[in-house]
Amino acid sequence: MIAAMMASSYNAKEEDGHHSGSSSHGGAGAVKSKKPDNTAFKQQRLPAWQPILTAGTVLPAFFVIGLIFIPIGIGLYVTSNNIKEFEVDYTGVDINSPCYSCAKNFSWNSTQSCVCSVNFTLEQPFESNVFMYYGLSNFYQNHRRYVKSRDDSQLNGDLSALMNPSKECEPYRTNDGLPIAPCGAIANSLFNDTLDLYYVDSNSTKTPIPLAKKGIAWWTDKHVKFRNPSGNTNLTVTFQGTTKPVNWRKPVYELDPSEADNNGFINEDFIVWMRTAALPTFRKLYRIIQKKSGTTPTLPSGRYILDITYNYPVLSFDGRKRMILSTISWMGGKNPFLGIAYITVGSICFFLGVVLLIIHHKYDTRNNSADIPN
Amino acid sequence: MNLYFSKKAFVRCMMHSCYSSLILFFIPWAAMQDTVRDDGKDIADYQSFALLAQTCLLIAVSIQMCLDTHYWTAINQFFVWGSLAAYFAVTFTMFSNGMFLIFTSIFPFIGTARNSLNQPNVWLTIFLATLLCVLPVVAFRFILIHYPVKLFPIQIYKVRKEGLPAPAPRRPPHRRISTRRSGYAFSHSQGYGDLVTSKRFLLRLPLKNAEAHAALTDDADGFDHFRLKKCNLLTKYHKVSAIFPHPSRILHNYLNQRFVNTFFK
Numbered sequence: 001m002i003a004a005m006m007a008s009s010y011n012a013k014e015e016d017g018h019h020s021g022s023s024s025h026g027g028a029g030a031v032k033s034k035k036p037d038n039t040a041f042k043q044q045r046l047p048a049w050q051p052i053l054t055a056g057t058v059l060p061a062f063f064v065i066g067l068i069f070i071p072i073g074i075g076l077y078v079t080s081n082n083i084k085e086f087e088v089d090y091t092g093v094d095i096n097s098p099c100y101s102c103a104k105n106f107s108w109n110s111t112q113s114c115v116c117s118v119n120f121t122l123e124q125p126f127e128s129n130v131f132m133y134y135g136l137s138n139f140y141q142n143h144r145r146y147v148k149s150r151d152d153s154q155l156n157g158d159l160s161a162l163m164n165p166s167k168e169c170e171p172y173r174t175n176d177g178l179p180i181a182p183c184g185a186i187a188n189s190l191f192n193d194t195l196d197l198y199y200v201d202s203n204s205t206k207t208p209i210p211l212a213k214k215g216i217a218w219w220t221d222k223h224v225k226f227r228n229p230s231g232n233t234n235l236t237v238t239f240q241g242t243t244k245p246v247n248w249r250k251p252v253y254e255l256d257p258s259e260a261d262n263n264g265f266i267n268e269d270f271i272v273w274m275r276t277a278a279l280p281t282f283r284k285l286y287r288i289i290q291k292k293s294g295t296t297p298t299l300p301s302g303r304y305i306l307d308i309t310y311n312y313p314v315l316s317f318d319g320r321k322r323m324i325l326s327t328i329s330w331m332g333g334k335n336p337f338l339g340i341a342y343i344t345v346g347s348i349c350f351f352l353g354v355v356l357l358i359i360h361h362k363y364d365t366r367n368n369s370a371d372i373p374n
Numbered sequence: 375m376n377l378y379f380s381k382k383a384f385v386r387c388m389m390h391s392c393y394s395s396l397i398l399f400f401i402p403w404a405a406m407q408d409t410v411r412d413d414g415k416d417i418a419d420y421q422s423f424a425l426l427a428q429t430c431l432l433i434a435v436s437i438q439m440c441l442d443t444h445y446w447t448a449i450n451q452f453f454v455w456g457s458l459a460a461y462f463a464v465t466f467t468m469f470s471n472g473m474f475l476i477f478t479s480i481f482p483f484i485g486t487a488r489n490s491l492n493q494p495n496v497w498l499t500i501f502l503a504t505l506l507c508v509l510p511v512v513a514f515r516f517i518l519i520h521y522p523v524k525l526f527p528i529q530i531y532k533v534r535k536e537g538l539p540a541p542a543p544r545r546p547p548h549r550r551i552s553t554r555r556s557g558y559a560f561s562h563s564q565g566y567g568d569l570v571t572s573k574r575f576l577l578r579l580p581l582k583n584a585e586a587h588a589a590l591t592d593d594a595d596g597f598d599h600f601r602l603k604k605c606n607l608l609t610k611y612h613k614v615s616a617i618f619p620h621p622s623r624i625l626h627n628y629l630n631q632r633f634v635n636t637f638f639k
Contacts, residue, residue, distance in 0.1 A: 048445035131414040220485025278423035333410045
């Protein structure tokens, strides 16, 4: 019976083709063949390559990966080590720190701002562009309710959203019956410390270092995402009918009155702050110290004074504030993790490759000697 | 009844998932600590970090899918890499100026893809995370495929003992169908399916046709000749089967049927 079936299936291909052809216009009694068309695609006869993990492919792959990763890791580590960075914590926790009195005596209603000075010394000169950052710790800008508390339409200059901010901004949506511009918790917590840097040369003269405040935000943010509401070029008139956020000392149209394209919503410090950070310890670009022409270092080694207008309270949530001066390379700031990770992974791969090679060699010789003779 | 639920497979899957999740979060996390772009601007922001983790994940998943596919056809590869390309296309579209200006509150991630995916830092992180997710899988599979001896030495030895070839075939009495035990079940390789369905067994028969025909045209006592010829034919068949020591019953029946068809059509 089985042989008969086998014998008949010998001619299966041609017969079935006839079957389906004949039954398609067959009568009511004919059973339609459900067999798909005899094409390579439908009968799964496509040319295929079978990836098989043989020793000849996997072992060289491990070695190659190891040999690629280790130089990359070394390059990254060396680059990271060549970046110069200097950090000053000026929160004023310690009773001996210069900003202790400012931190202790902080109050929301004070009209006079507290100023403190921190002295530091740079051991090495900083070459090329130097970037000045402010860093905050234990500040959760990635809290979900905080991240959603903004109105992107209002910040894009939409006039209807200016007067009627979105519900997401609650409870920082209106104040005294007037809509808040810019609304939301992110805008409300804008970082408002002012940092000034002075170089003290050998004659003890304080030279201010020029700090550039433009070019610190992303181009797309500055030119597409954030727009001042259209209407009047005088922003005071445009923002009439709105009020400043609760924790601000100045309204939004007074953020930088000296420059029209850094005032209002397109103020770069404001834009940088509104780009919420991912981690609780973060740094944001504050100012850029442009490199000097010629061979003079941008920041020569020596003594420096940092003058701080202490406006931002962080001690209530156990946060810390710091100022960071850093140079930059093609891989960004100083972060040795990537270099170390690449070196580690490369070494592990290489070691694993060696181990597998030894096992493979041993197993192969054992296999050859254990063959049953035919 | 949980008859087919393998706790071992489940635990293995869980461990792989946990490991991948930890890699896909903590590698970007550590790489983004205090990092900035190569022009000093921000890259460790919420949106860029999310994009980085997501890209690592998708590339790792695509490579894992390719590893799990047994046969790489052109269509297969097109869809895998095409889906990755579609991811990048959709991402760049969603994060474009146009989408933001039309649907402002829905697409707030404007500019993120452009500003973070042009950093070599970011691509090196993606590369590292992806490889760390995929390499252990490759290593484990390689070890399990090639070196089962190290893990299960006793079982392999037993199988080898049982797989000794069946005793040499003897000439069966001509009236009975062979009662030899079929050794087909002990084949460790793919078996003789190809051989059976190919026409190689039939090559000898056409030659024998002439002899058999000659036998048929003999005189009355040609019947004995005929029986002798059939015996010879069967002997020849058994000689053929001696080369392949484990004929199946199906093969035997098939050849018998062909013999019958040839002589008694």
